[in-house]
Amino acid sequence: MGGSRVASAMSKMHPIRHLTIRKTSPKDIDTWVQLRHALWPHYSQRYLRKELQQLRARGKYESLLAIIDKEPVGFVEFQKRLHAQGTIESPVLYIEGLYVCKKYRRLGIAQRLVDQVKKIAKAEGIKILASDAMLENKISQRAHKGFGFKETHRLVHFLMKL
Numbered sequence: 001m002g003g004s005r006v007a008s009a010m011s012k013m014h015p016i017r018h019l020t021i022r023k024t025s026p027k028d029i030d031t032w033v034q035l036r037h038a039l040w041p042h043y044s045q046r047y048l049r050k051e052l053q054q055l056r057a058r059g060k061y062e063s064l065l066a067i068i069d070k071e072p073v074g075f076v077e078f079q080k081r082l083h084a085q086g087t088i089e090s091p092v093l094y095i096e097g098l099y100v101c102k103k104y105r106r107l108g109i110a111q112r113l114v115d116q117v118k119k120i121a122k123a124e125g126i127k128i129l130a131s132d133a134m135l136e137n138k139i140s141q142r143a144h145k146g147f148g149f150k151e152t153h154r155l156v157h158f159l160m161k162l
């Protein structure tokens with residue numbers, strides 16, 4: 001009995017119960033940039049802000065925030081792409097970035113963000129959700145499989161200055 005009271009009190013405190021997922025608005029750009037910087041710390045906030053401005057100027061480039069008690073704890077950013085490796089479907093909705101703060105990991109927050117992106121894709125008649133992960137990022141790969149993604153290709157990217 002005592003144990004079940006403790007379990008019930010703990011489930012009431014479970015952070016995911018206080019989780020809100022919502023689209024970012026122009027007011028959230030600073031928060032979005034900070035979360036991008038947490039995900040890609042090897043780029044400066046200045047660079048990531050400029051990149052975001054460019055991406056948004058080019059077309060619809062969106063994100064969702066995960067918020068617990070007014071604290072942003074994660075985000076996902078995504079856009080339509082005409083092509084993704086492993087499918088001839090076009091367009092696809094492509095997850096360009098996904099991040100959850102360390103202390104809130106393994107609580108299903110990324111799963112909730114991805115579920116929401118799936119809903120957005122379906123509402124727009126898009127049949128494929130695509131994403132990628134760095135070869136060395138095993139956790140991201142496991143998480144993608146956990147979300148229900150199937151691996152398609154492993155690529156090496158190249159650039160040439162012209």
Ligand SMILES: CC(C)(COP(=O)(O)OP(=O)(O)OC[C@H]1O[C@@H](n2cnc3c(N)ncnc32)[C@H](O)[C@@H]1OP(=O)(O)O)[C@@H](O)C(=O)NCCC(=O)NCCS
Nearest residue numbers: 097098099100105106107108109110111139140142143146
């Ligand atoms: C990858 C990341 C977004 C996952 O976020 P998360 O909120 O912890 O993920 P979830 O709790 O929703 O996990 C969903 C499923 O993914 C899998 N998974 C997630 N993290 C995992 C880990 N560390 N080890 C093994 N499997 C994992 C599991 O199947 C999990 O389901 P389960 O907990 O019921 O077993 C988070 O670890 C992160 O932000 N990492 C750093 C940034 C990054 O690598 N982003 C992805 C590349 S863009």
